[in-house]
Amino acid sequence: MKTAVFLDRDGVINEVLTNRVKFVNKKSDLYFLPGVQEAIKKLNAFFDYIFVVTNQGGVGLGFMKEAQLVKIHEHMVDELKKEGAIIDDVAYCAHKPKAGCECRKPGxxxxxxxxxxxxxxxxxxxxxxxxxxxxxxxxxxxxxCVYLGESDQLADAIFPDLAQAADWIIEDCQKE
Structure with a gap:
């Protein structure tokens, strides 16, 4: 069997709720967080797959069309690939936040x-x-699970950004 790292999108890969961008509703709203490309490249070297799993309720709420979301993800994958950082697949939940679907995280x-x-x-x-x-x-x-932020009771590790998290993940997987 293969191994993978599953990455949330907003707040892990790209900016959200910053001075520059509130939500990513078009390609021009996508700004990578510092060190993301290098972190994903490092993870690519140790894992079979890197996936993005993201709740995108903005589609269900009517802030963007699903076709726009697909274009944003294609743009994200293409821009990362230019830096040698490979995302193997992107899964998203486009339902409204309280739709009760099975796909929306925390599901x-x-x-x-x-x-x-x-x-x-x-x-x-x-x-x-x-x-x-x-x-x-x-x-x-x-x-x-690795949490990016201040604290989380359930996470196995906590780091301020993906760059530092990637180093820990690689170290941790080598212990296995």
Whole structure:
């Protein structure tokens, strides 16, 4: 079986709720956080897959069309690829935040579906997120979880950014 790192998008890969951008509703709103490209490249060297799993309720709420979201993700993947950072697949929940769907984090369906599609061993994989819902989704799926921020009771590790988290993840996976 393969291994993977599952990354939330907003707040992990790109800016959100900053002075420069509130939400990413078009390609020009996508600004990578510092060190993200290098962190993903490092993870690419140790894991079979890097996936993005993201709640995008803005589609369900009518702030953007699903076709726009797909273009944003294609742009993100293409821009990262130019720097040698490979995202293997992107899963998203486009439903409204309170729609009650199975795919929206804290549900683990997006993670589990990708794991099934790519034959990933979730017990040897990691979820990285900046909200409790990301960590809960990862725990439900059976991954180790890394929280980006100040504190989280459920996370296996806490770091301020993906660059530092990537170093820990690589070190931790080498212990196995």
């Amino acid at each position: 683990s369906k997006m993670i589990e579906d990708l794991a099934k599609k790519y034959d990933v061993d979730l017990s040897k994989s990691y979820m990285v997120g900046d909200t409790d819902t990301d960590i809960i989704a990862g725990k439900k799926a059976g991954t180790k």
